Structure formats: C-alpha cells, structure tokens
Amino acid sequence: MADLSNVPAAASRAEPVVRIEGLQTTFGKGAEAYTVHQDLSLTVQRGEILALVGGSGTGKTVLLRQMLGLLHPARGSVTVLGRPALEMGGQGAASRVGMLFQHGALFSAFNVLDNVAFALREQGTLPAELVRDAALVKLQMVGLKPEHATRMPADLSGGMIKRVALARALIMDPPLLLLDEPTAGLDPNGADEFCELVRELHDALETTMVMVTHDLDTLFALATRVAVLADRKVIVTGTPTEVAHFPHPFVKQFFLGERGRRAMAPVQAGKET
Numbered sequence: 255m256a257d258l259s260n261v262p263a264a265a266s267r268a269e270p271v272v273r274i275e276g277l278q279t280t281f282g283k284g285a286e287a288y289t290v291h292q293d294l295s296l297t298v299q300r301g302e303i304l305a306l307v308g309g310s311g312t313g314k315t316v317l318l319r320q321m322l323g324l325l326h327p328a329r330g331s332v333t334v335l336g337r338p339a340l341e342m343g344g345q346g347a348a349s350r351v352g353m354l355f356q357h358g359a360l361f362s363a364f365n366v367l368d369n370v371a372f373a374l375r376e377q378g379t380l381p382a383e384l385v386r387d388a389a390l391v392k393l394q395m396v397g398l399k400p401e402h403a404t405r406m407p408a409d410l411s412g413g414m415i416k417r418v419a420l421a422r423a424l425i426m427d428p429p430l431l432l433l434d435e436p437t438a439g440l441d442p443n444g445a446d447e448f449c450e451l452v453r454e455l456h457d458a459l460e461t462t463m464v465m466v467t468h469d470l471d472t473l474f475a476l477a478t479r480v481a482v483l484a485d486r487k488v489i490v491t492g493t494p495t496e497v498a499h500f501p502h503p504f505v506k507q508f509f510l511g512e513r514g515r516r517a518m519a520p521v522q523a524g525k526e527t
C-alpha cells in the first residue's frame with residue numbers, strides 16, 4: 255500500500271484506534287467462495303476522519319462490518335481500541351463503536367426518543383429518567399428539539415432521520431464512529447448541513463471517524479485522510495489532495511472526472527491564494 259502522508263513520528267507510534275493487518279474476508283465455501291479482501295492492511299489514528307472510497311462492490315461496507323466485529327476474518331486481524339473487534343459483540347459494542355447506517359435503520363415501531371435511547375436502555379444500568387435525559391441531550395446535540403422526541407420515524411424528513419440515527423449512534427459516547435454514506439439521499443443543502451454537524455461533533459467530542467462515501471463534496475468537507483479500496487486491498491492512503499493524484503484508474507475516474515473536478519475546485523482555489 256502506498257502511504258502518501260507525512261505522518262509525524264509521534265502520531266505513528268501511538269496505538270491506533272483501528273488496526274487491520276493482513277485481513278482476508280471470504281464469503282461462501284469451495285467453488286462458491288468469494289474473496290472480498292485479501293491481505294488488506296489499514297490503521298486509523300485517534301482523531302482522524304478517514305474516508306473509505308472505492309468502486310461498487312470493493313468491500314467498503316464489509317470492512318465497516320469487520321470493524322464492528324460482525325464478521326470473522328478468514329485470515330489476519332481487526333483490532334479496535336486495542337482489542338479484537340470480534341470480542342466486542344453484545345452490550346459493550348455501542349460504548350466502543352457507534353454506527354450510522356446508510357438509511358438510518360431506525361426502528362419503525364419506536365418513536366425518536368426510544369430509538370435514540372435504545373442501547374443505553376438495553377444496558378440496564380441507569381434509571382429511566384436518566385436514560386431519557388441522556389437521549390434528549392443527544393437530540394439537542396444533533397440539532398433536534400424536545401418536541402421531536404415523540405415523533406415516529408415515518409413522520410420524519412430524510413435529514414431528520416439521519417440526525418436521529420446519528421444521535422442514536424452517539425448515545426454511549428463511543429470513541430469510534432462509523433458512517434456508511436452519511437449524506438446519501440440528502441439534497442445538496444441538506445448534505446452540507448449534515449457535514450457541518452458531523453464536523454462540529456467530531457471537534458466537540460473528539461470522536462475518531464471512519465466513513466464510506468461516494469460523494470466528493472462530503473469527502474472534501476470532512477475527510478482528514480482517504481483510503482482507497484481496489485484490487486481487494488487498500489492501495490493508497492493520504493490526504494484527499496495527495497490521493498487525488500495517485501496513478502490508478504479508479505482514482506483518476508473518481509477524483510478527476512467532472513464531479514471530481516467540481517468538488518476539488520475550492521481546494522485548488524485555496525492553494526492559489
């Protein structure tokens with residue numbers, strides 16, 4: 255893998271939040287076996303917002319599932335906060351890793367408050383009023399009002415669903431937050447607002463983030479580093495501008511196509527001033 259960053263020695267010595275080494279992910283067996291990742295390595299340092307990009311079907315979402323401890327590596331290791339991701343399972347998981355699913359994945363039969371409170375309530379360690387108060391604080395953090403707490407998911411806009419899902423992912427103050435296509439389905443204004451919210455929360459809570467995105471505006475708005483998945487592994491990491499010039503067909507098409515040039519225009523303009 256090419257690492258284009260100039261990482262200071264002290265940062266590279268610190269224990270990463272995520273350390274993936276020699277990962278192989280294979281679905282199916284025998285003649286049906288299908289290998290998504292082969293000898294894939296990646297580290298995510300504390301405080302980063304790492305964007306995972308790659309063509310369709312390259313295994314970005316599967317890699318998030320590995321970080322959540324939901325899949326068994328066929329080979330290699332996935333370590334999160336110093337422990338094998340597979341050990342997280344069960345009730346401890348939400349306090350270590352939060353996950354924002356692409357379509358929110360709210361429980362349709364629960365109102366907003368109960369969706370946000372879910373993991374904390376399941377844990378069963380706090381009295382009901384404290385769980386409620388914690389959920390209301392999280393709703394406020396994502397820009398929602400107490401009166402939204404009793405609404406049902408079916409009555410929310412796409413932007414509100416994302417906000418509720420974000421509040422739910424953050425209910426246990428996890429040090430690591432995974433975001434799968436955080437701005438998919440939002441209009442350009444909604445996407446900009448959501449990026450701003452994610453950045454504010456990142457700065458305020460010092461949460462390390464890993465996001466999968468196809469959207470270059472989202473990538474340039476948020477990512478401190480990019481990792482490109484191709485040929486079953488991470489082929490290059492670096493800042494968005496560093497990676498944009500890496501000689502690989504996917505990278506060229508992704509960053510230097512029409513959409514890419516538009517998204518990079520503010521970056522280029524910033525460089526010239």
Ligand SMILES: Nc1ncnc2c1ncn2[C@@H]1O[C@H](COP(=O)(O)OP(=O)(O)OP(=O)(O)O)[C@@H](O)[C@H]1O
Nearest residue numbers: 281282290308309310311312313314315316317466
């Ligand atoms: N549980 C599973 N069983 C079998 N194959 C799976 C499973 N989950 C994912 N795959 C396969 O693994 C490959 C990678 O899937 P993944 O969803 O990670 O792709 P992706 O990079 O996120 O793609 P996209 O950008 O299109 O969302 C796909 O070919 C998918 O069909």
